[in-house]
Amino acid sequence: MDIIQFDAVGxxxxxxxxxxxxxxxxxxxxxxxxxIGPSGCGKTTILKMVNGLIQPTEGEIYVHGKPLSEWDPIxxxxxxxxxxxxIGLFPHLTIAGNIAxxxxxDGISKAEQRKRxxxxxxxxxxxxxxxxxxxxxxxGGQKQRVGVARALAADPEIIxxxxxxxxxxxxxxxxxxxxxxxxHRKLKKTVLFVTHDIEEAFRLGSWxxxxxxxxxxxxxxREELVFHPATPFVESFFGLKxxxxxxxxxxxxxxxxxxxxxLTDHVVSAEQSAMDAIKLMFFHQVDCVGVKNGxxxxxxxxxxxxxxxxxxxxxx
Amino acid sequence: MGFIVSMGQLLxxxxxxxxxxxxxxxxxxxxxxxxxxxxxxxxxxxxxxxKRIANLVLAMTNILYTIPSIALFGFLVSFTGIGNTSxxxxxxxxGILPIIRNTYVGIEEVDPQIxxxxxxxxxxxxxxxxxxxxxxxxxxxxxxxxxxxxMTIALAGIASFIGAGGLGVAIWRGITTNFTEMTVLGxxxxxxxxxxxxxxxxxxxxxxxxxxxxxxxxx
Numbered sequence: 117m118d119i120i121q122f123d124a125v126g127x128x129x130x131x132x133x134x135x136x137x138x139x140x141x142x143x144x145x146x147x148x149x150x151x152i153g154p155s156g157c158g159k160t161t162i163l164k165m166v167n168g169l170i171q172p173t174e175g176e177i178y179v180h181g182k183p184l185s186e187w188d189p190i191x192x193x194x195x196x197x198x199x200x201x202x203i204g205l206f207p208h209l210t211i212a213g214n215i216a217x218x219x220x221x222d223g224i225s226k227a228e229q230r231k232r233x234x235x236x237x238x239x240x241x242x243x244x245x246x247x248x249x250x251x252x253x254x255x256g257g258q259k260q261r262v263g264v265a266r267a268l269a270a271d272p273e274i275i276x277x278x279x280x281x282x283x284x285x286x287x288x289x290x291x292x293x294x295x296x297x298x299x300h301r302k303l304k305k306t307v308l309f310v311t312h313d314i315e316e317a318f319r320l321g322s323w324x325x326x327x328x329x330x331x332x333x334x335x336x337x338r339e340e341l342v343f344h345p346a347t348p349f350v351e352s353f354f355g356l357k358x359x360x361x362x363x364x365x366x367x368x369x370x371x372x373x374x375x376x377x378x379l380t381d382h383v384v385s386a387e388q389s390a391m392d393a394i395k396l397m398f399f400h401q402v403d404c405v406g407v408k409n410g411x412x413x414x415x416x417x418x419x420x421x422x423x424x425x426x427x428x429x430x431x432x
Numbered sequence: 433m434g435f436i437v438s439m440g441q442l443l444x445x446x447x448x449x450x451x452x453x454x455x456x457x458x459x460x461x462x463x464x465x466x467x468x469x470x471x472x473x474x475x476x477x478x479x480x481x482x483k484r485i486a487n488l489v490l491a492m493t494n495i496l497y498t499i500p501s502i503a504l505f506g507f508l509v510s511f512t513g514i515g516n517t518s519x520x521x522x523x524x525x526x527g528i529l530p531i532i533r534n535t536y537v538g539i540e541e542v543d544p545q546i547x548x549x550x551x552x553x554x555x556x557x558x559x560x561x562x563x564x565x566x567x568x569x570x571x572x573x574x575x576x577x578x579x580x581x582x583m584t585i586a587l588a589g590i591a592s593f594i595g596a597g598g599l600g601v602a603i604w605r606g607i608t609t610n611f612t613e614m615t616v617l618g619x620x621x622x623x624x625x626x627x628x629x630x631x632x633x634x635x636x637x638x639x640x641x642x643x644x645x646x647x648x649x650x651x
Contacts (some may be wrong), residue, residue, distance in 0.1 A: 164552075167552055169551065169552055171550070190554050190556055191550060192554075192556075193551075193553060193554035194553070194554035198549065198552040198553055200545060200548060200549055200552070201545070202543075202545040203545075203549075204545040204546045204549030204550075205545070205548060205549075206549075206550070206564060206568075206647065207546075207568065207644065207646070208567045208568055208570075208643070208644045217550075217553060217563075218553050218554060220562075220563070221553070221554055221555055221556075221559055250646060252645075252646045253646075263605075266553075276552075394444070417527060
């Protein structure tokens with residue numbers, strides 16, 4: 117069943133100036149969806165409509181199969197994790213207090229809160245000694261991890277993230293992205309992730325939705341957006357630069373020809389990026405390199421013609 | 433030098449009298465402070481929820497604040513008569529501005545991102561207020577409280593002019609009987625009370641500021 121459903125949803129801050137128009141969207145349970153688009157495309161508004169921070173002016177949104185108009189907004193929000201851009205950690209509460217905030221709202225005992233905070237700090241890979249510190253003592257990346265832990269406290273099935281890594285530096289952001297992907301694999305939550313960074317969308321989302329002027333321009337897996345753009349706007353949005361991002365983020369394993377392990381002078385490992393393989397080919401002026409797995413066994417070969425076919429028609 | 437000695441002698445000789453006045457002064461101030469705190473904080477919180485009347489309430493308290501104290505005391509006497517009631521009303525009217533203003537400003541200045549996070553996570557309005565907005569605004573509210581306490585203690589000295597007790601009695605008697613030591617001693621004791629409270633509340637403010645903001649410096 118779809119965990120979130122938008123049914124002809126529209127929103128206008130001022131009458132006659134809609135920021136979201138006739139939105140129909142179904143989100144499957146467990147999917148990692150990234151909402152991307154230029155600023156002002158309505159992606160943040162769409163996100164905030166899911167937990168009722170913004171009311172749709174048209175249509176209906178269903179969460180867990182129940183229309184939003186029938187949900188008690190407080191109860192709904194406690195069942196949805198929420199991570200925002202500037203993190204919004206509470207400066208007067210310790211890290212433990214921040215993580216357990218939702219549990220505290222629900223009147224859960226201090227001992228239970230502590231136990232949950234300990235579990236979550238472990239999950240996000242911070243030392244338990246941080247529990248008794250204050251947000252101001254943490255780095256940007258650490259704060260963002262705490263923000264994620266806080267959203268997970270009540271074990272919600274849905275997590276909304278509004279450009280959560282926008283304010284951290286490039287290196288921390290990369291690490292955070294990898295962690296969030298790993299967390300998603302482990303916890304199987306439904307994540308709605310707003311970003312304006314195409315590379316981030318490619319890296320994170322199993323399903324990418326591109327918005328323009330409050331409407332869905334195109335949605336699909338990253339290959340579909342890069343290789344089968346539905347409109348000139350999609351094509352220009354996911355231009356050459358993003359083809360490079362795509363190659364950087366796609367592993368050799370995904371694009372190799374595994375039916376033809378061929379011994380060649382030059383070999384790449386399967387976990388390396390397609391970009392690495394192409395660089396190697398370019399550098400050595402060859403049109404085929406071998407691919408070996410972690411144990412050093414030859415498992416396939418990488419050729420541009422086959423790679424292109426794989427990109428356009430992913431076999432998996 | 434001789435003046436200070438004769439003041440000291442006066443204090444020793446009339447110990448009972450001054451102790452009594454200090455007691456009255458403290459009680460009068462404390463009652464006024466309690467009133468101001470309850471009314472001021474409630475109103476301050478209320479106008480963060482009713483923004484339309486916020487400016488009106490702040491403007492009205494501002495006007496109260498600009499009326500000269502002697503004029504207000506005189507005005508009140510014609511309604512509530514001479515004595516502690518009029519004094520309490522006047523002290524409350526004066527002291528309420530810093531509390532309302534600082535409560536309102538402190539809550540309004542909480543980072544909107546923090547407020548959004550709190551609402552987005554499912555806080556009720558009351559939980560938002562008690563668990564997030566008031567604790568974060570506390571250093572600002574305490575700063576207003578401190579200003580108000582010092583002001584109220586000082587102003588309570590004038591309250592004796594309309595028949596209220598307190599150290600103003602000594603000052604007033606000193607002036608009317610041309611007894612300078614009495615006047616100065618009364619004034620000094622008022623100043624001492626005010627400064628002592630300021631010192632203690634300053635420490636409290638620093639403690640809270642450090643707890644909430646992690647720094648003792650002003651925001």
